[in-house]
Amino acid sequence: MKRILGFLLTVFAVVSLAGLASAAVGPPGVNGPGLAEVGPVDPTDGYPVWYRDHTGLRLEKCIAQADPMCPARGPLPDEAAPVSFPDNYPDEGFYSLTSTTMNTAGGGKALAAIALEQAFGSGPVADGDQVTFARLRLKITNVRDGVDYKFTTPAGTKTLRTSKPGLVFDTEDIGIGGKGDFSGALGGRVGPFLTWDTYPTDPALKPDASGKNTYVGDGTTPHKITGSPYGTNIFRIEGPGINPGATDACPSVPGPVADCVETDLFTVQGKLATNSGVAAERATYSRSSLSSGTVDVFASSESGPQSIQISDSSAGSAAFSTTALDGSGGRYFARIAFDGPQPPATVTVTNSSDVPASAKKIDVVDRVSGKATFNTDSGVLSIEAVSSDTAGARILTAVGFGQLATGSLTSGPLAAPPASVTVKSDAKGEVVLPVEVTGSARAPIPVTAQAGADQTVHEGQKVDLDGSASSGPVSTYSWSSPAGVVLSDPNAARPSFTAPAPGDYVFSLTVNGPGGPSTATVTVTVLASAQAAANAGPNQLGVQRGAKVTLDGSGSAGAATYSWTQIVGAGDPIVTLTGASSARPAFTFPLYKYPAGSGALTFKLTVGSADGSSSEAQVTVTPRADTVAVTSARYTASKREWRVDGTSSIPAGQAVTVHLGGLDGTVLGTAVVDATGAFAIRVTSTVVGRAGQSVSVESPLGGTTTGFAVRVQ
Structure with missing residues (x-):
């Protein structure tokens, strides 16, 4: 994805949203309460109208054409024109963004960004590809490798090591989802929303007529904050050599603490939601005559008092007059009577409490109900369904099975039924029917005895019988033997005996279990004793x-x-x-x-x-030994780092060992051969590299290579 335009100078220059589609989604560490609720989807752009935290604070997406209080968003194709979807719309934006940076030792920089973000899964603006997610991003540059750094943020704590030499970079995106479901972000680290500590009455945050701020921060000014569920309204890093100076850089920690830096100043961006929006959940009609009927409308919006109305948005004259919906707990409903030979094709649900009013158009469809049953004895799937339009001679079709005649359909015999059946009406209604199962239960796999192949042996030879190939859930084995032949264990799958006098001997195996017992026999032919002739098999x-x-x-x-x-x-x-x-x-x-x-x-x-x-x-x-080869070997003096790359002819996951000098030299490190046959070591070592040195590699599969020259830089 593109980088955010003008993203708070230094801070925003490093908080890149590139690579969202492949961003690692990991479990959070110490989690806060998260967010409480996501609002209805805005029909103008396909994103939620708002998110609410557990304190009741609601924030809306802030992507206006020119809003200095919300500077962080993707660029508009035409910055001089109003925002419109999808032609002039940013590829990313925020409901909430809190971020900060600070200096660390050795000229390093540290970053923390906590955001509730909207974006597009594949990158560019595309309807149907909308996603939202809660993000925690942490970064430090110019740090030591192989040591732990503890991050304390308003969103909790994490302990991290370098992801690349000299770099700690960790991004945690929770709840990437779309297709109309944006609830996944509720479980992330965002929540409650972070605000300036002077919110809600700071004059700089544009109070409304009641004196309450309309923003939770101005998006640019570093400021103290409040809202951390852990009381950690700071960004702190603890780890070896992180402090750039000799003074105590973590005054909030009892100390002084040498290896610690922190700041309590953050830039905060977020705008209070003014509209509640509305979601049209369902509109179904029913009728028993061609002159009138009813439409049932289900909608949802903010839990507080809202003025939700329903109107006929079909072409032509209205089948009913605009009607108010009753509501409670964010749910709204009305049953409306209509007149005429046809129900309204579409209705519009409007929240007239919003400014401007929010509206959502929805198709009016019939309501389909029914039942699907599969009988295990006959293998027949029976489907029954009816439409709420009993006057319109509706055509019902079971997807994958065909049209229902007079409300029913049978199919079979089937080897296996589907878990559910979808029945669709020509009036656009549909229902998913879980398949109920009747009939007899299936019997377990029956046991079948296998006594093994007939054998020819010599007198006095040890003979092994083998019933282990018997199939099914065998519970017991029972061997019977001819008179005079003693088995080592007649109840074992593989008993043995010493071959008696020459002759043919028949052994019987009986196995028990479901569907059993089952019996099989094996014949052992004993020949006269012969002189021993060893055969150890081929090399x-x-x-x-x-x-x-x-x-x-x-x-x-x-x-x-x-x-x-x-x-x-x-x-x-x-x-x-x-x-x-x-x-x-x-x-x-x-x-x-x-x-x-x-x-x-x-x-x-x-x-x-x-x-x-x-x-x-x-x-x-x-x-068979593998063939190993070194493709590069170098030592970086400034980092005291050894890097050796190579290949093996057998990509079996073996851990090769790299030595300085010959195969009896100092071990520099080990590396696992990957699925492509490549290996690489990256180690910081007290062993100093010098011009003229070489490395050797040995593989546990037997391959070796020696004398590859080291490049010192």
Whole structure:
């Protein structure tokens, strides 16, 4: 978005509203009471007429052509012409704006801005893109990195660190919303509205005929304020080296306090709302004959006494005379009789208490009511609806399902119903009907037993049965075995046994649960014992460090027992094998740390058979290293800052380590490789950079690079 024109010189030059569409919306810290109410939408520009705080103070948007009391707004395309929407309208403005700046150490500047703002979500003026939000913006320049700074403002406290080197910048926008709903800003840090401490009787704030000010500040003059819900009508920063001088700069804090600056002077902009506005909520007609009927009109406005009227704004002669609405608590209503063969097409709701009067035109539509039901047994959706116009033979249509005949429609069978159905009338009325459900409840997924694939084994071999592939919400497993075969745990999903004499053995698995029981069988063919022949599986290449690796000795012949061990070479890390006495043990491949070896790990499998023979085999697991490269390395002496950028061929989120000199040199910092394969470190260090130095990088996935020259500046 454009910057605000003439935004209070220095203060406004740094309070930029650029980037609203992508502004971070974060939760507030210590929150005040917020605002109490948002007024009706002004039909002339699509923004709320006013916002009210909990004290009853109402402020309106202040975007007049030339109002010296409201200087902060976006520029008009033609500053010499009156404000008009959308052709000559600012791209941003304020209901309330309180801001201040002060000097900090090292020539720095600090800013606080608290605002209730109107703008456009995409930037330029566009009808339908109106948004409002409550903003707290905090900023300091030329500060130390990596330390905390505590901000105390009229809107509460926040503790922040640098967002960029030497800069604290934080923007909190609450309630960005539009499309007619501007209530989100009620939950922000704005509220109650901040005013000059001399409000409401300061002559400089243009008192009205009753002597009450019409503005809460003049928008330009630094002034003491009131209204903070925390009693902190100041802007204070506490943090290392923030005070630009030797004197106590925070007199409101018991002290003296060395690392502290504050001010109690703010510029305040805000104009009291004079109009209440009006919102036309609904206008529906009903009739049973073609000669007359009634129109029900619902409206809302300010809670106080308002003169709200309804008139026929249709072309041609009026179907009824102007009528007053009754009101209470901000709600207004009237039922009006009309004569003639057609109801009024539109009506205008007017708040004649406003100067000039506020008005909102609204279409008069029929009222549609009905019911939608879905039966789970038949899968049929039934829709019934009627119009309040029983004399006009209205056509009703269920969106997505078709036209209702004599007020009803059935559709189906459907696999699943919608949550709601919208029924529209040709007289523009519509209703959203929640779908009511009748019929039987759906049964849970039934359990199905899976006993695993048939197996062929040798006598004396350990055999694992596997029912873990059984589906559904299984509550219990129960295995039955042939006579003489003892299972390790017949109630487990994966029991085991020692293969008996040669023959075919049938095992039965029964699972229980919803829809159960279910039974399946598996046949295990036992052959005569054979001489052991170990098979540790093929060598595994390209394994990623940090990943789980499974070894596989299930191809061994005559194996009654398994025993896996690691053959440790020079520099090899020692791993822990889970299930070392099973056919398929597993381990996690270690991450790289200089000076590790080449990385390949070797494992030995020893199998024994029932005939007493044994056999050995080996398998090697080799990791795949990433390729790392440094693209730039520099040291900034004035900031004592190291910056190293680079890339990795594997964007897996690993944290690379940067060393000064070789891989055994001082660690400068670590950085995580992002999804694009890039990494960057930004650190302030006591390690001093000098000409002729280089950096090296190691990755936990095994990649290394050395000898990249450092540029000192």
